[in-house]
Structures are given as structure tokens and as C-alpha cells.
Amino acid sequence: MSIGNSPPEDERPSIGRALQQARINAGLTVDEISSTTRVRVPIVHAIEQDDFSRCGGDVYARGHIRTLARAAGLDPTRLIEQYDAEHGGRPRPSRAAPVFDAERIRPEPRRPNWTAAMVAAIVAVVGFVGFTLFNGGAKSQDNAAEAGQASAKPSKAPAKAPPGKADAKKPEPSDSAVAGAPANKVTVKLTAERDQTWMSAKDHNGKLLDEGVLRRGASKTFTDSNRIDLVLGNAGAVQLFVNGKEIKNVGDDGQVQRLSYTRGDPAAG
Numbered sequence: 001m002s003i004g005n006s007p008p009e010d011e012r013p014s015i016g017r018a019l020q021q022a023r024i025n026a027g028l029t030v031d032e033i034s035s036t037t038r039v040r041v042p043i044v045h046a047i048e049q050d051d052f053s054r055c056g057g058d059v060y061a062r063g064h065i066r067t068l069a070r071a072a073g074l075d076p077t078r079l080i081e082q083y084d085a086e087h088g089g090r091p092r093p094s095r096a097a098p099v100f101d102a103e104r105i106r107p108e109p110r111r112p113n114w115t116a117a118m119v120a121a122i123v124a125v126v127g128f129v130g131f132t133l134f135n136g137g138a139k140s141q142d143n144a145a146e147a148g149q150a151s152a153k154p155s156k157a158p159a160k161a162p163p164g165k166a167d168a169k170k171p172e173p174s175d176s177a178v179a180g181a182p183a184n185k186v187t188v189k190l191t192a193e194r195d196q197t198w199m200s201a202k203d204h205n206g207k208l209l210d211e212g213v214l215r216r217g218a219s220k221t222f223t224d225s226n227r228i229d230l231v232l233g234n235a236g237a238v239q240l241f242v243n244g245k246e247i248k249n250v251g252d253d254g255q256v257q258r259l260s261y262t263r264g265d266p267a268a269g
Contacts, residue, residue: 027256198233
């Protein structure tokens, strides 16, 4: 009998089975989770069958498991530990090479190079004399320039630009732009208000407009001439506006909702 909430090792599902069940519970197809995670469809199928040979090694296998688990709303920590236990664990880091002992090789003392020292001293003296002469000439030129500026007439102040000619800042678009949605189109705005959610939006022709994880606080706006089809993976966390009107009670936390809206939605009253 096991102790705690974790099932015994011989009863817990395999890694592939756990990932597949989490994906199904989230209402995602293999194509949808592949598009969201950028993990190719054949690799997703192989991992869900517990075949990790197509991942390209243990490092990539762990990365794919972690990415697929998070996209399906599953904590990847237990799955990574299970993978390590079933595949020999993580590779141990190699020991660092011993630090080279610089004390073993000591340079022989060098004799002083008096010729180089004399050349350096001569160069320093010449440089000092040249700097003194140049600095004195520069000061005299500065004094002459200041005297000429004192006798010059003050320049006129630049003319002010005529009123009405100044560049006006363009007003930024209002956050309530959805409220003024055109009547001949359907406009849908969704915001991940309380938590993140997976979402997908398509137009009336079935063309995919956008899909992926919408982070908490982020918003998306979609417009079509006839209809917008939505799939929400965490409906309870979403604030939804359709044609400028808020839709109440979109769904519960963790609930997958498939919704469609047209130009006449929501119905009056």
C-alpha cells in the first residue's frame, strides 16, 4: 500500500500515457499542441507511445516532456523524475581539471636594460617640452578669440513659430476601441484576466487567426465579416467582449469552451 498522494511506481501511468491524457483533458488535438509547442507531430505521437528515440537524446527528450506537459497544464517535475529513473538518471558532471601550479615555473631574473630606460627618459623630456609650448600657444589663441567675441554684436534670437504650426502629438488609440466596433463586422476581444489560458481563434472560413497560450493580463482582439470561432482552455479566467458588450459567465476555471459569435451577438436583452 502506498503512503501519500503519489501512486506506487508499478501503478502510475507511463510518461507518454500521462502526457496524452493531460492533452485530451485540456481539449487539445495533436496538431494543436504541436503548433503551440513547436514539437513536430511525429515526435508528439512517438512520445505519447513512450518512444523517445526520435527526440535526439536525453537532453532533448527532457525538454520535449517539459514543454508538452506545461502546454497541457501538467506539472513536468514528476515526469522528468520518472524519465530519469527509467533511463539511468542525469549524467554526472565531469570533475574539473586541477588548477595549474604557477609556482612550479618561476621566470629567471632579468638584467636591467639601461639603454631602454635612457630612451624612455629622453622621450618623456621631449614630450613635456612640446606639451608646454603647445599649451602656451593654445592659451594665447583662446584669449584672442574671447576678445573678438566680446566686440561682436549679439545675434538675434530665433523667431518663434507661428501659432497653429507646431507639431501636435497624435492621440493614442483608446482602450475602449472595441466598444465602437463597426456594425457590419463581428469583433471579439478576450483578456486573460485572472490566470493564463490556451486559446484558438478562426474566421468564418475556418482560417486560423491565432492560437497559443495567452498570459495573465494579456489581450487579443479578432475581427471578421461574419463569424469568429473560439476555443478557450481555461474559460473561467477569461474576460470576453463581443461587439463591445461583455459576455458574462464564460465558463468555469479549467473548463474548455468552444464558442462562436456573429455580427448580431450578443442578442438584445
